Structure formats: structure tokens, C-alpha cells
Amino acid sequence: RRQIRNVCCIGAGYVGGPTAAMIALHNPHIRVTVVDRDEKRIRAWNSRHLPIHEPGLSDVVRAARDGLRPGVDGTGHFDASIEETTTRAPNLFFSTACAETIAEADVVMISVNTPTKRQGQGAGRATDMTAFEGATRDVATHSRRGCIIVEKSTVPCKTGQLIKNITQQHRPELDFPILSNPEFLSEGTAIKDLMRPDRVIIGCESTPSGIAAAEALADLYASWVPQERIVTNNIWSAELCKLTANAMLAQRISSINSISAICERTGADVGEIAKSIGLDRRIGPQFLKAGLGFGGSCFRKDIASLTYLAESLGLPEVAAYWEQVLTMNNYQRDRFALNVIAKLNNSLRGKKITILGYAFKKDTGDARESPALDVIRMLLEEGPKSIAIFDPLCSEADIRYELSALPAADAQDVVKVCADPYEACEDSSAVLVLTDWDMFKMQPRSAPVKAQPVDSPVIASFSPSTPADLLHLPQRSKEKPPTIVKDTVAVGTLPEEIIARLQPQADCETGCEE
Numbered sequence: 001r002r003q004i005r006n007v008c009c010i011g012a013g014y015v016g017g018p019t020a021a022m023i024a025l026h027n028p029h030i031r032v033t034v035v036d037r038d039e040k041r042i043r044a045w046n047s048r049h050l051p052i053h054e055p056g057l058s059d060v061v062r063a064a065r066d067g068l069r070p071g072v073d074g075t076g077h078f079d080a081s082i083e084e085t086t087t088r089a090p091n092l093f094f095s096t097a098c099a100e101t102i103a104e105a106d107v108v109m110i111s112v113n114t115p116t117k118r119q120g121q122g123a124g125r126a127t128d129m130t131a132f133e134g135a136t137r138d139v140a141t142h143s144r145r146g147c148i149i150v151e152k153s154t155v156p157c158k159t160g161q162l163i164k165n166i167t168q169q170h171r172p173e174l175d176f177p178i179l180s181n182p183e184f185l186s187e188g189t190a191i192k193d194l195m196r197p198d199r200v201i202i203g204c205e206s207t208p209s210g211i212a213a214a215e216a217l218a219d220l221y222a223s224w225v226p227q228e229r230i231v232t233n234n235i236w237s238a239e240l241c242k243l244t245a246n247a248m249l250a251q252r253i254s255s256i257n258s259i260s261a262i263c264e265r266t267g268a269d270v271g272e273i274a275k276s277i278g279l280d281r282r283i284g285p286q287f288l289k290a291g292l293g294f295g296g297s298c299f300r301k302d303i304a305s306l307t308y309l310a311e312s313l314g315l316p317e318v319a320a321y322w323e324q325v326l327t328m329n330n331y332q333r334d335r336f337a338l339n340v341i342a343k344l345n346n347s348l349r350g351k352k353i354t355i356l357g358y359a360f361k362k363d364t365g366d367a368r369e370s371p372a373l374d375v376i377r378m379l380l381e382e383g384p385k386s387i388a389i390f391d392p393l394c395s396e397a398d399i400r401y402e403l404s405a406l407p408a409a410d411a412q413d414v415v416k417v418c419a420d421p422y423e424a425c426e427d428s429s430a431v432l433v434l435t436d437w438d439m440f441k442m443q444p445r446s447a448p449v450k451a452q453p454v455d456s457p458v459i460a461s462f463s464p465s466t467p468a469d470l471l472h473l474p475q476r477s478k479e480k481p482p483t484i485v486k487d488t489v490a491v492g493t494l495p496e497e498i499i500a501r502l503q504p505q506a507d508c509e510t511g512c513e514e
């Protein structure tokens with residue numbers, strides 16, 4: 001068995017940081033160093049304020065980076081609620097010294113960003129491999145003999161060959177084992193997903209050195225992942241299974257969203273349909289929530305990459321099949337925005353619109369690829385007086401960065417990012433709840449919030465509502481109850497007596513998912 005002592009992870013992002021921290025936590029005898037060119041990000045990883053928000057992440061990082069022994073439950077699993085006791089030697093490091101760290105590593109995991117290409121051949125669909133190629137070149141230049149190179153980033157099928165070509169250009173005398181080890185974590189639940197993954201996929205070449213490398217990587221995971229969940233594939237299958245998994249998950253969302261459009265025309269209830277079909281064990285209940293469609297940095301780009309791959313392989317029918325998942329996703333957002341505009345008498349002039357929740361899903365501060373941006377783009381075309389956004393985690397800087405991609409020249413002036421949900425809702429004509437943050441939901445068993453009367457806001461919610469989903473904001477104080485909540489939305493799925501209590505224009509449905 002190959003002994004691994006030093007792991008280097010290139011890319012201190014949503015995947016690299018948490019994954020490296022988890023490997024370090026469960027392998028105290030191994031030194032894990034995460035490197036990134038972005039000094040600010042590395043400074044944050046070395047501070048008390050980590051650059052990304054994930055429930056449970058800071059406990060894991062404090063344990064591995066600062067040497068605090070974590071509480072561990074009876075089965076050996078880390079449990080944040082169990083008191084930390086003695087210290088352990090720190091074995092997780094964050095650094096900008098890329099070359100030096102690569103030079104010492106037995107394993108280098110490449111976890112850099114692989115966004116969609118913005119220009120040139122395949123723009124809008126093909127994967128932009130600039131960062132991945134750059135990182136691979138660094139590895140090819142600085143790594144030592146026998147270093148295992150692991151693709152952790154999501155990449156097109158056959159990227160292993162690209163790594164091989166680059167390493168052979170730089171170090172023709174050496175043969176580096178190359179593995180594909182795609183990451184399946186979801187933002188918002190990254191630590192939970194990493195702690196108990198459904199599976200760990202390791203793709204390798206079927207050569208003795210490839211198989212030995214796969215076994216060495218499997219040993220790292222076997223410290224906390226049951227053996228039967230660590231699956232070895234050929235390298236091309238491992239690469240392609242990540243794109244396939246994301247395409248299938250996104251397809252479920254587009255499928256149920258297509259049915260939601262039929263429901264709105266017929267009076268059928270998409271929530272009931274999702275529940276009914278989800279009870280079929282062959283279908284299952286996950287990813288069947290109708291809403292604004294999927295967002296986030298992965299689904300759209302990975303399906304685009306899949307369609308581009310299919311087309312490059314001379315398979316236009318396959319490309320067109322998956323393309324439709326994206327078409328349906330865009331259609332759903334457009335429908336939502338048009339619905340809101342229609343309910344406001346087809347004019348937003350002089351009106352303030354509030355958006356509660358910017359992140360593409362709850363429990364993440366990641367502002368990338370949010371469905372909210374598409375909604376804002378359409379609302380801006382109607383010339384509203386202002387659009388106020390409140391999100392509990394997304395920073396104003398990140399939201400403003402995303403807004404800079406909008407065509408409207410005055411987007412930055414019209415949009416206000418508020419630190420307070422009540423301020424965001426003040427004098428608003430419509431309140432759109434675009435992220436399923438718990439703070440916007442009625443808490444179970446708490447009494448419905450009685451709101452002060454306000455001027456008939458349209459409240460469009462992230463999911464077809466039931467009375468139990470009535471919009472709820474935490475009360476600031478007893479003296480100042482929320483000013484926006486009236487009754488709420490999703491006409492077509494609510495009982496008649498509730499619909500009757502709504503303002504005539506309060507008639508929006510749909511929502512956001514993933």
C-alpha cells in the first residue's frame with residue numbers, strides 16, 4: 001500500500017475548503033494543505049471568519065486547523081454537540097504557497113473553478129478550463145515523482161487525457177497516476193454530505209499504478225466512509241457520472257415545474273402531485289418541489305457542459321434532450337416574473353418591489369447563479385422605482401457583483417440591498433420570497449403573525465402555499481410587529497376562504513428550488 005503523508009488541495013472554494021477539512025479531520029496523521037492564489041480567501045480561511053458559510057464547517061475547521069479535538073459519538077462520527085476535550089496536532093493548513101506545497105505532496109487534488117466559457121468556441125456551454133489547466137500546469141511543473149493527481153473539480157469527460165498531455169509536455173520522463181474523484185456535496189449541507197456521503201466515486205486507469213493510486217485515495221476516505229460506499233470506476237465513467245447526476249437532479253426539477261404550469265391552468269395542485277408521485281418508491285420524494293427552478297453554480301453549467309459534450313461527439317439529439325431541461329428552467333422564472341408584473345397591473349413605474357432571499361437556496365451565502373437575478377432582470381425592464389433585497393447571508397458586495405452582469409444601466413442605482421427585512425419591505429407594492437430561508441416561513445405551532453394593515457402587497461412565495469406556509473418574519477419586538485404580512489398567496493392551491501381574504505391582485509404562484 002502507498003503511504004500518503006501530505007495532501008495538497010488546489011482551490012480554497014466551496015468544495016476544496018470543506019473537503020480538505022473533512023479529510024484532515026478524519027486523518028490526523030496526514031498533513032492537508034489547501035492552497036489558493038486568492039490571498040484574501042486564504043486569510044479568511046486562517047481567521048475566525050471563514051470565507052464561506054456552511055452549517056458545521058467552522059467546528060470541523062477549528063478541530064483540524066487549530067488542533068481542538070472534536071467531540072465524537074459512539075460510532076466514531078464527529079458530533080459538534082459533544083464537548084471538545086484535549087488537543088490534537090493541527091493538520092489542516094491554508095496557504096498561498098502553491099508551488100512549495102505541491103512539491104511536498106503525495107496527492108494533489110485539483111478543486112478549482114470550472115465555469116462556463118463566456119466567449120469563443122462553445123461560449124455559453126463549453127467548460128472554461130483556464131483555471132483547471134493552470135492548476136494542472138503548476139502540478140506538472142512542481143510535483144514530485146509519483147505524485148497522485150486527483151480531478152476533484154467537475155470537468156468534461158476525457159479531462160484525464162488533458163492532464164496526461166500537460167504532464168507529458170512538462171515532465172516527459174515521469175508518469176503521474178491520474179484519478180477522477182468528483183464531489184457530490186450540496187451547498188448548505190456540505191458538512192452533512194461530506195460526513196455521510198451516499199458514495200465516493202474514484203475513477204482510475206486500469207494499470208497497476210492507477211489501481212494502487214485509487215487504493216491510496218480510498219484509504220483516506222475509509223477513515224470515515226464505510227467501505228461499501230467507496231466505489232471504483234474507470235476514469236471516464238467517474239468523470240461522466242458527475243455531469244449525469246447533476247443533469248438527472250435538474251431534470252426532476254424541470255419536470256415538476258413543467259407540471260406546475262399545467263396545474264395553474266387546470267386547478268390541479270402541484271404540491272399534491274409531487275407528494276403523490278413521490279410516494280412511489282421508484283420515483284421518490286426528492287427534488288420534486290415546484291418553484292422558481294434550479295440555481296447555484298453547478299446545475300446550469302454542468303448541463304450546458306453535457307450538451308456541448310454530446311454535440312462535440314456528434315450526438316445532436318442527445319444535446320437537444322438535455323437542453324430542454326434548461327429551457328424549462330428559464331421558462332419557469334420568466335413565468336414567475338411576468339405573473340408578478342401582471343398582478344401589479346402591468347406596470348412597475350413608481351413602485352417599490354421587495355425581494356426576500358437572494359441566495360439560490362437556504363443556508364448558503366453563495367450569490368452565484370441565483371434565480372433572483374433573472375427575476376430582477378425582468379422587473380428592471382418595467383422601470384420600477386426601486387427593488388429592495390434582503391438576504392440573511394449573501395453579502396451586498398457579492399449581490400452587486402452579480403447585478404453588474406445585468407443589461408440595465410441603472411441596475412445598481414435602482415436596487416438597494418438592505419440589512420434589515422423590515423426596511424426592505426417598507427412601502428413596498430410586492431414582496432417576493434425567492435429563497436426558502438426558514439426565517440421567512442411560519443414556525444411550526446407559532447400563531448399566525450397579525451400584521452398591521454398595509455397597502456395590499458402582493459406576496460409571491462417560493463412555493464405553492466398552504467396556510468401553514470404563511471409568510472412569517474421574526475418579530476423585532478412586541479411593540480413593532482412586522483409591517484408586511486397580510487395573508488398570502490398561491491391562489492389556485494389555497495382554500496377558497498383564504499383566497500377570498502386576499503387583495504384582488506395578490507395572486508402569484510410558483511417559487512424557487514435548489
Ligand code: NAD
Pocket residue numbers: 010011012013014015016035036037038041098111112113114131132134135138152153154155183184185186187297298
Ligand atoms: P470556487 O470558485 O468557490 O473556488 C475555486 C477556487 O480555486 C478559487 O478560490 C480560485 O481562486 C482558486 N483557483 C483557481 N485557479 C487556481 C490556481 N491555478 N491555483 C490556485 N488556486 C486557484 O469553486 P467551487 O464552488 O469550490 O467549485 C470547484 C469545483 O467543484 C468546480 O469544478 C465545481 O463545478 C465543482 N463542484 C462544486 C460544487 C458546489 O456546490 N460549489 C459541488 C460539487 C462540485
